[in-house]
Amino acid sequence: xRFGVPQERDWNSLDDEYFRDIIRFEFESHYPSYLRYxxxxxxxxxxxxxxxxxxxxxxxxxxxxxxxxGMGLSGPKLLIxxxxxxxxxxxxxxxxxxxxxxxxxxxxGTNEQRERFLPPILACxxxxxxxxxxxxxxxxxxxxxxxxxxxxxxxxxxxxxIWTTMAHDVDHIFVLARTDMNAKKQEGISFFLVDLASxxxxxxxxxxxxxxxxxxxVFLDKVRVPAAHVVGQVNQxxxxxxxxxxxxxxxxxxxKMPEYGLQILSRIAKACGxxxxxxxxxxxxxLQIDVRHLGDIYHHFAARIHKxxxxxxxxxxxxxxxxxxxxxxxxxxxxxxxxxxxxxGDTIIGDDTINIMAPFYKARPASIYGGTNEIQRxxxxxxxxxxxxx
Amino acid sequence: xxxxxxxxxxxxxxSESAAQFARSKRTTADTSGRIDFSRAxxxxxxxxxxxxxxxxxxxxxxxxxxxxxxxxxRQLGRHARPEPFVAAGVAAGKCLAASTNSPLWNExxxxxxxxxxxxxxxxQPGGKAFDHGAGTVIARGAANGRRLTGSCRLVAAPASxxxxxxxxxxxxxxxxxxxxxxxxxxxxxxxxxxxxxxxLLQFDDVFVPEHDILAGGEAAAAVLREVVDASxxxxxxxxxxxxxxxLALTLDYLxxxxxxxxxxxxxxSLQHRAVDIWIELQLTAAAQNAAxxxxxxxxxxxLDRSAAASAVKARAAQAALVLAKEALQMHGAIGFxxxxxxxVFFNRAQVLAPWMGNAAQHRRRFDAISRGSATxxxxxxx
Numbered sequence: 001x002r003f004g005v006p007q008e009r010d011w012n013s014l015d016d017e018y019f020r021d022i023i024r025f026e027f028e029s030h031y032p033s034y035l036r037y038x039x040x041x042x043x044x045x046x047x048x049x050x051x052x053x054x055x056x057x058x059x060x061x062x063x064x065x066x067x068x069x070g071m072g073l074s075g076p077k078l079l080i081x082x083x084x085x086x087x088x089x090x091x092x093x094x095x096x097x098x099x100x101x102x103x104x105x106x107x108x109g110t111n112e113q114r115e116r117f118l119p120p121i122l123a124c125x126x127x128x129x130x131x132x133x134x135x136x137x138x139x140x141x142x143x144x145x146x147x148x149x150x151x152x153x154x155x156x157x158x159x160x161x162i163w164t165t166m167a168h169d170v171d172h173i174f175v176l177a178r179t180d181m182n183a184k185k186q187e188g189i190s191f192f193l194v195d196l197a198s199x200x201x202x203x204x205x206x207x208x209x210x211x212x213x214x215x216x217x218v219f220l221d222k223v224r225v226p227a228a229h230v231v232g233q234v235n236q237x238x239x240x241x242x243x244x245x246x247x248x249x250x251x252x253x254x255x256k257m258p259e260y261g262l263q264i265l266s267r268i269a270k271a272c273g274x275x276x277x278x279x280x281x282x283x284x285x286x287l288q289i290d291v292r293h294l295g296d297i298y299h300h301f302a303a304r305i306h307k308x309x310x311x312x313x314x315x316x317x318x319x320x321x322x323x324x325x326x327x328x329x330x331x332x333x334x335x336x337x338x339x340x341x342x343x344x345g346d347t348i349i350g351d352d353t354i355n356i357m358a359p360f361y362k363a364r365p366a367s368i369y370g371g372t373n374e375i376q377r378x379x380x381x382x383x384x385x386x387x388x389x390x
Numbered sequence: 391x392x393x394x395x396x397x398x399x400x401x402x403x404x405s406e407s408a409a410q411f412a413r414s415k416r417t418t419a420d421t422s423g424r425i426d427f428s429r430a431x432x433x434x435x436x437x438x439x440x441x442x443x444x445x446x447x448x449x450x451x452x453x454x455x456x457x458x459x460x461x462x463x464r465q466l467g468r469h470a471r472p473e474p475f476v477a478a479g480v481a482a483g484k485c486l487a488a489s490t491n492s493p494l495w496n497e498x499x500x501x502x503x504x505x506x507x508x509x510x511x512x513x514q515p516g517g518k519a520f521d522h523g524a525g526t527v528i529a530r531g532a533a534n535g536r537r538l539t540g541s542c543r544l545v546a547a548p549a550s551x552x553x554x555x556x557x558x559x560x561x562x563x564x565x566x567x568x569x570x571x572x573x574x575x576x577x578x579x580x581x582x583x584x585x586x587x588x589x590l591l592q593f594d595d596v597f598v599p600e601h602d603i604l605a606g607g608e609a610a611a612a613v614l615r616e617v618v619d620a621s622x623x624x625x626x627x628x629x630x631x632x633x634x635x636x637l638a639l640t641l642d643y644l645x646x647x648x649x650x651x652x653x654x655x656x657x658x659s660l661q662h663r664a665v666d667i668w669i670e671l672q673l674t675a676a677a678q679n680a681a682x683x684x685x686x687x688x689x690x691x692x693l694d695r696s697a698a699a700s701a702v703k704a705r706a707a708q709a710a711l712v713l714a715k716e717a718l719q720m721h722g723a724i725g726f727x728x729x730x731x732x733x734v735f736f737n738r739a740q741v742l743a744p745w746m747g748n749a750a751q752h753r754r755r756f757d758a759i760s761r762g763s764a765t766x767x768x769x770x771x772x
Contacts, residue, residue, distance in 0.1 A: 285760070293680075296679070297673055297677070377662045378661070385665065386641075387655040387661050387664065388656045390652060
C-alpha cells in the first residue's frame, strides 16, 4: 500500500543549508502572520488551512519514513525542519497523531492498523489526543482504573480520563486501560486506539485559570472497541506508553519556549525603559546564557536520537531544565512589567503592544504536564543516581 | 594553523591517561596548609604531550584543539590536582605559539613543551577588572627595548622561570618576556584558600630588550583575546572535573550513610537536591563541550568565540560553587573536616571559580559582547 503523497525530492541528499532555505521559504511565504506565536492553543478551524496545505505537500509528518508517507528526514534534516518551524513561531495543531500514534504503529502496529490509521493522520482527517491521566491517577499513572474487558472480538471500556488536552477538538483518542485486574499494576495495562464518536463517550471541557478551554474530561461508559485496535500485545501497553514518554520529554525540553520568552522579555524591557538598567542586564544576560546552554544539551540529546541511540532516563533532565527556565523568564517578564502585569491580554506599553501574562500562564503548567518535574526528579534519582528507595 | 580534533576513541584514551596520572598522585598540604605542585610531576605531564596539545604542528606541537586540552583539565579537576595546567600550560603555550618563528622563541617553546621551562601569563590587573587591554604595568620606550613599571596580581604558577607580561605601551598593549629574578622585578606570594599560591609581580623599571617582546599593538590584543578565551574554556573544564569529584563523593555518601535507621539517600528532599546538582553538572558538561568547539574554531568571528567562552565560564563558575555548597550541606559535619576528601574539591572550586573572572563578571562581558560593545569599561567590572 502507498501512504500519503509522494515526496517531491530526496530531502536527505540536499545540502543542509539549501534544505533550510527551501523550508524557510515555504514557511515565510505561506504561514499566516497573524497565527505566529499565538498566546493559546489554536482550534482546528483556526489553523486547519495551514496544516491541510502541509498535508497536501507531503510535509505533515517530517519524522515518518517516506515509505509510510512521511518526509523521511534524517536526524539533522529533521532538526532543521523543527528549528525553522519554531523560529517562525508556527503554532502546533493537535499533532499526537503524527508525533505519537504514527511512529508507534510504524514500530509496533499490525499492517491492518497502519492501513486503517496512518492515511487519515497524513490527510489531517483524523486527529488524536492522549487518554492517560485519571482523577485518581496523575503522577501515579500506573494505578489507573479505567477498565477494558474482553467481549468476543471487542473490548468494553469503562472509566474516566482527565486533563486530556483538546479532546473536544479532535476525533480520536489513545487510551491506557486495565485489562488484567490481578497482575502487578504496570503489567495489566493495554493500549487502545479509540474513535471518540463511539457510543458511550462524553467529552467535557474544563476551563483553566488562564481562561482557556484546552483541557477536557473524557467519560467512557461501555464503549466497544475492536480487539484489533489494541496496539502491541494485550497487557503490554505500559511499555509502549513509556516509549512515547521519552520522546515527549525531548520535545518538552526544546529551547523554543524559553527563546520565545526571551524575545518578549527584551521587548518589555525596552518598552518599560529598563533595558540599560544594570540589575536588569545582569539577570537578562544570565537567562540568555541559560537558554544558550539549554540549546547545547538539547542538541546533545537530539544528536543521540538521530544516531538511532535509545535514550535513557537521563532525558528527564531536559524537561526540568527547559520548563523551569521558561518559568524564570516568565517571572522576570512579570517583574519587569511592574504594575502593568495585572492587565489581561494584549496591552499597550510604550510604543509596543504585548500580552504580558501570556508567557507566565503558558509557563506555569509546563512543570506539571508530561509528568511533573517532581516525578522527573524521582526518576533521575532512582534510575541514574541509583539512590535507594524506602 | 589548523587545529585538529581527536576522534572519540583517541579522545577517550587521552582522557584515560590524564585520569591515570591524576589518580596516581597524592599531594598533601604542609603544616601551614600550603600546597605546591612538583616540577617532577610537571615534567611527567610534559612527557605525556599535554603541554604540546595546543601548539601547532609547524611549531613541533600536536596541533590539537580545545576539546583535547579540556579532556586533560577535566581529569585534573576530577582529582583536584594543584598543577596549574590552564595558566602554565594553555595560556602560556598559546602565547608562545603566537611568537615569531625565530631561534630564540623556538628554543623557549621547545623548553616549555619539554616541561623544563615553566612560564605563566601575567595579565590580570590588580584582581579587579576583566578587560584584556587593561593593565597596571606600563611599558615606556627605552634604547633597544622597553622599561616596565607597575604591578600585576593573581599570577598563577608564581614559581615560574619566566612570565609573559601584558603591559600598556603608547602603541597599545604588548606581550613581553620577563625572567624571574630579573633586575627590578620582585615577587610576593599570596596563598589561596586551597593552599595554592598566586603571585604579585612588582616591576620597578624592569628592562625588556626588543627581542623579548612577543607581540605588540593589534596583534598583541588579538593574541591576548584568543589566549584568554581558550583559558576560560579549559578553566571551565577543570571546574567541571571538580564538580564530578564532589558529586561522586556526595552520591556515595547518600547511598551509604544511615540515620533514623535508613539510608539518607532515600529521603526525597535529598534526592531532589542531588538531582539538581547532577543537572547542573550535565548542563555544564554540554555547555563546555559546545564552547570548546566554538571558541577553538578559527572560522568563527572572534567576538562569537569570546561570547561562548564567557558564557561557559559564567555557567561553570556558578554551577561549581552551587554544587560544592550543596555537597557540603548534604554531607553534614564530616564534609567540613579537612581529613575527609570533600574539602579539596570545595576549596579548589572557591579558587578556580573567580580566577580569570567570576560568573557575574562573565555575564557582564557576555552581555557587552551580545549588545555589540566589545570592550566593557573596566571601571564597570569590579
